[in-house]
Amino acid sequence: MRFSTALTGELADSLEIAGVTVMPLTKSGHIAYEPKDSYSKKTDLGALLHIYIRNISGRDISPQVTFNGKTAGELIDLADNTVSWANTPDTRANRKYDKERPNADEFKNFIPLTTHIPAGAVDCYSINICDAKLLYGGIDFAVTADGKSASAKLYGDYPYVSVSRLMWRSTTGRRCYPDEVLYYIDNRSSTEAVVNSVRFYDGTDAYSLHYWNEADEKIASINNAGPVAAKQPACGTVRFRQPLAFKEYLVEFSITHNGRTYSIFQKTRPLVHSFDISVGWAGGDLKNESYIKAVSSMHFNTVIGAFGSDYYLRSAEFRQQYPIKIFGYNEGGRVGPEMQIENGVVTVYALDDIHAALPFGEPQLNDNAENFQPMRVFNKLLMYRNAPYATNITLSHEPSFYRYAGLSDLNHYDAYRVVAPFSDAWYLYFGYASREKYATYWGAPLETTGDYMRTLAKLNEPNPVAAWTQGANTWSGVKRFTKDPQYYYSPNPFELRIQAYENVANGAASLYWFNINTGDLLFHRPGARETLYVNRELSVVKDYLAHQVPYFYQRANNYDLNLNMGSDYALLYVTDLNYAAKDSMYQYKGVRPGQRFTFEVPAYLSAARSVVKVTKDGVAPVSGVAFEGNKLTLTDSVDATALYVLGGADIYDVLSAKYGEVIARETFNILDNESDYRQLQADAGYSDANPYVPDTYIEQSTPQIQLAYALAGFVIHPLEKMLTVLAALVYRIGRPLL
Numbered sequence: 001m002r003f004s005t006a007l008t009g010e011l012a013d014s015l016e017i018a019g020v021t022v023m024p025l026t027k028s029g030h031i032a033y034e035p036k037d038s039y040s041k042k043t044d045l046g047a048l049l050h051i052y053i054r055n056i057s058g059r060d061i062s063p064q065v066t067f068n069g070k071t072a073g074e075l076i077d078l079a080d081n082t083v084s085w086a087n088t089p090d091t092r093a094n095r096k097y098d099k100e101r102p103n104a105d106e107f108k109n110f111i112p113l114t115t116h117i118p119a120g121a122v123d124c125y126s127i128n129i130c131d132a133k134l135l136y137g138g139i140d141f142a143v144t145a146d147g148k149s150a151s152a153k154l155y156g157d158y159p160y161v162s163v164s165r166l167m168w169r170s171t172t173g174r175r176c177y178p179d180e181v182l183y184y185i186d187n188r189s190s191t192e193a194v195v196n197s198v199r200f201y202d203g204t205d206a207y208s209l210h211y212w213n214e215a216d217e218k219i220a221s222i223n224n225a226g227p228v229a230a231k232q233p234a235c236g237t238v239r240f241r242q243p244l245a246f247k248e249y250l251v252e253f254s255i256t257h258n259g260r261t262y263s264i265f266q267k268t269r270p271l272v273h274s275f276d277i278s279v280g281w282a283g284g285d286l287k288n289e290s291y292i293k294a295v296s297s298m299h300f301n302t303v304i305g306a307f308g309s310d311y312y313l314r315s316a317e318f319r320q321q322y323p324i325k326i327f328g329y330n331e332g333g334r335v336g337p338e339m340q341i342e343n344g345v346v347t348v349y350a351l352d353d354i355h356a357a358l359p360f361g362e363p364q365l366n367d368n369a370e371n372f373q374p375m376r377v378f379n380k381l382l383m384y385r386n387a388p389y390a391t392n393i394t395l396s397h398e399p400s401f402y403r404y405a406g407l408s409d410l411n412h413y414d415a416y417r418v419v420a421p422f423s424d425a426w427y428l429y430f431g432y433a434s435r436e437k438y439a440t441y442w443g444a445p446l447e448t449t450g451d452y453m454r455t456l457a458k459l460n461e462p463n464p465v466a467a468w469t470q471g472a473n474t475w476s477g478v479k480r481f482t483k484d485p486q487y488y489y490s491p492n493p494f495e496l497r498i499q500a501y502e503n504v505a506n507g508a509a510s511l512y513w514f515n516i517n518t519g520d521l522l523f524h525r526p527g528a529r530e531t532l533y534v535n536r537e538l539s540v541v542k543d544y545l546a547h548q549v550p551y552f553y554q555r556a557n558n559y560d561l562n563l564n565m566g567s568d569y570a571l572l573y574v575t576d577l578n579y580a581a582k583d584s585m586y587q588y589k590g591v592r593p594g595q596r597f598t599f600e601v602p603a604y605l606s607a608a609r610s611v612v613k614v615t616k617d618g619v620a621p622v623s624g625v626a627f628e629g630n631k632l633t634l635t636d637s638v639d640a641t642a643l644y645v646l647g648g649a650d651i652y653d654v655l656s657a658k659y660g661e662v663i664a665r666e667t668f669n670i671l672d673n674e675s676d677y678r679q680l681q682a683d684a685g686y687s688d689a690n691p692y693v694p695d696t697y698i699e700q701s702t703p704q705i706q707l708a709y710a711l712a713g714f715v716i717h718p719l720e721k722m723l724t725v726l727a728a729l730v731y732r733i734g735r736p737l738l
Helices: 072-077 089-093 283-287 289-297 316-321 373-382 398-404 430-435 448-459 493-505 518-523 525-540 651-664 674-683 703-737
Strands: 015-024 045-055 064-067 083-087 122-131 139-145 148-154 161-169 180-187 193-202 219-223 232-240 249-257 260-268 277-281 302-304 325-327 340-342 345-350 354-357 465-470 508-514 549-556 559-565 570-576 579-581 586-588 592-600 610-615 618-621 626-628 631-638 641-647
Touching (some): 015 260, 064 072, 064 089, 072 083, 072 089, 083 089, 083 373, 083 398, 122 398, 161 249, 161 260, 161 549, 193 219, 193 232, 277 525, 283 289, 398 448, 448 465, 448 493, 493 508, 493 525, 493 570, 493 641, 525 651, 559 592, 570 631, 610 631, 641 651
Parallel strands (some): 277 302, 465 508
Antiparallel strands (some): 015 045, 193 249, 219 232, 610 618, 626 631
């Protein structure tokens, strides 16, 4: 591995490179895309570089920087997609990157970042280099200021030791008082690495002041990760003397590896995350008390559109029993430790009631050379640098996620696998044809949600990520040409469960179901029931999910195996991919009894030796678990998905008690209690005589549907099977040409 060099030249006595943090760009290579999509076709990806510059002079300095003789802005302007976004002195001053979208005023309060570095302070210049060719021989990095200059060589080589995750916690249990950060060091090399020390740098009170100053006095104690064994992760904690103010901070890790001592810096905001489950865009439904009770009893706790709703004017007792968080917080709102109401209006929202802000929609849908979408996202999110809640942007197309690497506190994506709007090219999934998972106009393989999630998690380090997952939203039900009632609706329960588990198993720290409105609960009862079961299982372990970090993934015997690590526990997942395309949907082939599953476990969890399984029906100890070295093997019969927890001797008692609490919250049961169902139905203005029916649905007994059944049996399904065989035959030839 090549390390970036020190600055040399006249300016080297005033400025120094304190560290260069490298995050390699990545993508799965499994997601199909249109051949005309130039961003997605790029395969030789570069890296996101964070260059930390310290002012070692006794005066303020305002540098300018270039990369191979070009400013970052000039590299962004190139047509070959060399650089997608940058935070450098020239881009901070270039106002073309914060131009308004049509009919929008998102930058009306925007203040560009400062470019001066006060004496003794540290600034960070970032550049997302999408094309590895720029990094092959290193980058000639030049700094000029006050008529002087200095230069260095920057490298973006794969970092074998990295800080992979920073997770904030509060010893008070309140998000408004963050006072501890959990950090993970990942050593992917073949030799031991040592964490010598951890240092802390204070941010500024105004988001536009972009520099940091040393503030080690804020640290109360450090539980050092210590020596990090070869090819192993390790975790440690930093406890602060008092809760931190909400701003952007720096953490510096001094590492010794292979005889060399150097620093790894990471920017971080003290945001205490919880695992939240959202119904998506359903703010209008909060007007009905029965809807709030129904979704809360199904373990949803977050709604887009909750901001400004009457929900927060209901009694404290009601809100405590049926808690709802705001997803999509308005930047103009006021936030405090407790909610305040004046004259029947919420004037201050409690931070504990806010999930995240949604500042910038789906930027990939309009990403082209003229719009500079990654730069515009960067500038928009700058206004939230000192906000007490996370920023959240929605990505949609995995092959070009890399263009938005490192931009958000809680990046997420939406990409549904069956009968839904889609951003990839489903009909090009030739590689799945031989496994009976052909994709035509109605869907792509369910497990590709895992591909999306794994890529997103790597590109957003050291921050957590979230995911939209396909909900029981009666998506185009008429395309389900089958007479089996359980499959009338799209997606079916199996499709819902697999997509949700692929997301969570691959690192989602929150889950957003798209979308669960009143009508969907009334109409799509099979899907609603499966959603309840999934949410119930995840709610039992939600405190663990909030801080899970992906560690192990393997596809074996048509199962996806995942292990995500925590401070003193691990979450283990098995997702059964034993399904086939049948009748224009994906159908499960059934349980395979007595299967053996082996997971790699981090060495630092050697004291954790108890395993329990969490299902919709309860928590059960898992017997016969074998530990050998850093591997754990268990035998089980998995029904579509399985969730296990590895922990201490008390893990069964802890999670059994938690399961009891979760079940106790299911007080308004529209699935099994007919009076609750009818209350929800009546409050929405429907009845048995006037039932809710989605626009996409046509009664199964109508002549056109009966004709569709006939055509499906004799034309559509045979044609799909024929296309599967054809796709399998052309795969070896066709895929390279695409």
